[in-house]
Amino acid sequence: MLLLRQARIATRHRQCAGLRYAVSSSTWRRNLLTLAIESSCDDTSVALVEKINNPDQSVTAKVHFLQNITANTQKYRGIHPIETLLSHQEHLAKLIQSSLESLPLEQQQQSPSGNGEQSAVMRRLPDFISATRGPGMRSNLSVGLDTAKGLAVAWQIPLVGVHHMQAHLLTPRLVSAMEGGGDASPTTTQPEFPFISMLISGGHSIIANSKSLLDHDILATTVDIGMGTALDKAARPILPQSMLESTTGTMYGKLLEQFAFPNGPSDYADYQPPKSRGEETEQRENKWGWSITSPFANTRELKLSFSNVESTVTRILAAKKEAGVEMSDDEKIDLAREVMRVCFEHLASRMVIALEGLKGQPHVPSSKIKLLTIKQRLYRSSKRHDKIRTLVLSGGVASNGFLMKVLRSFLDARGFNHIQIISPPPVLCTDNAAMIGWAGLEMYEAGWRTDLSAKAIRNWTLDSQEPDGGILGPGGWINKDAAT
DSSP, X not given: OHHHHHHHHHHTTOEETTEEEEOOTTTTTTEEEEEEEEOSSSEEEXXXXXXXXXXXXXXXXXXXXXXXXXXXXXXXXXXXXXXXXXXXXXXXXXXXXXXXXXXXEEEEEOOTTOSSOOOEEEEEOOSEEEEEEESSOHHHHHHHHHHHHHHHHHHTOOEEEEEHHHHHHHHHHHHHHHHTTSSSOOSSOSSOSSEEEEEESSSOEEEEEEOSSSOEEEEEEBSSOOHHHHHHHHHHHHSOXXXXXXXXXXXXHXXXXXXXXXXXXXXXXXXXXXXXXXXXXXXXXXXTSOOOOXXXXXXXXOOBOOHHXXXXXXXXXXXXXXXXXXXXXXXXXXXXXXXXXXXHHHHHHHHHHHHHTOBSOOOOOGGGGGGSOHHHHHTOOSSBGGGOOEEEEESGGGGOHHHHHHHHHHHHHTTOTTOEEEOOOHHHHSSOHHHHHHHHHHHHHTTEEEOTTOOOOSSOOXXXXXXXXXXXXXXXXXXHHHHO
């Protein structure tokens, strides 16, 4: 036992590039620091995130380091598995090395010679490592998770394997804690549970009732592709070639917003939502003679679908080409706006249905929703809608200003003006390691650790009543409190 203790002490006081690293017992109980890694798709990201539990029971957070590198897969017209894997292998270790210079200062120690030489700088080691375990591309996840395991062993600190979607939904709590770092610290970390969650990205489109850190009822999910993917695919034939060439990635949704609304919010300031379900089903007329049908417009089914958007855009452009007519820039701008309007109103419509349906009936796994009647689908969450005060909007598409306008307008028009919409800033909406670090911090404080034998998970749901058991379903979890 003594030899093991000495080995741990030696590991935590290693000399590296002129810096000395240590863990201070004085900050252990109130401050928690994690090094976080995100590698689920094409973004390689590393962050240092600190959670400070203040004596007045308020919570503040600091992001000491955050850097992302996105794989250049433009020539493949989409995410390319091998290129993204190579990008992670090329950049992850270098990002971690860069992050070490941003570790918080612990103390300064005078040179042993006492001759006035510059003192050694003491920096804190992280208290634990956070890394995305899933869902995502298994090879890419493994690069980050295996690197995290190596750091955990080398530094003799715990590991927390983070659920990627859980991290997105918790990001506004990180933002709230970061904003509370000034004179007016919040007494709680907002948003408080329960809240309704909407995660909209290229790979995921879900609506969930988030009742606690580990308890998320999936109310609706996409039956085909994610909204982000639909917007990216629809944008490619609409956007001018110069805009397509202005980015190294393949995420064109942001460019589509810029193209459709060159003057920003003023271009959609006069937007009016459908005032009723009946208005949602009405066909929109325009001077160009084409339209895009809203998915499930005639039903109240809690399903999301976006695949028809790209196919309709392709058909409209093909018809123009066949007629020998070149689509003008003005018409393309209207087409871009209509693409987003249809997607966003479809999402807002399902959100309203979900809020109306939170009436206290037993929860049913989303995998069995198709077996239920429409009435049963509306009443499948265990929390009443009058307890829901917050809508958390996260994921890459959450940074779209027009989406926020549509959601706010829908909620106000349908009697949910008391619902507050919270969304992270754009830099934290897309995949990033800061959100992984914060989710790791919340899981760590709840007593959860990840065994070093844990493997990356390609498909991993949030819902505990799904066949895989949700967040705690996969093996590899260790409950510190249960162990003691």
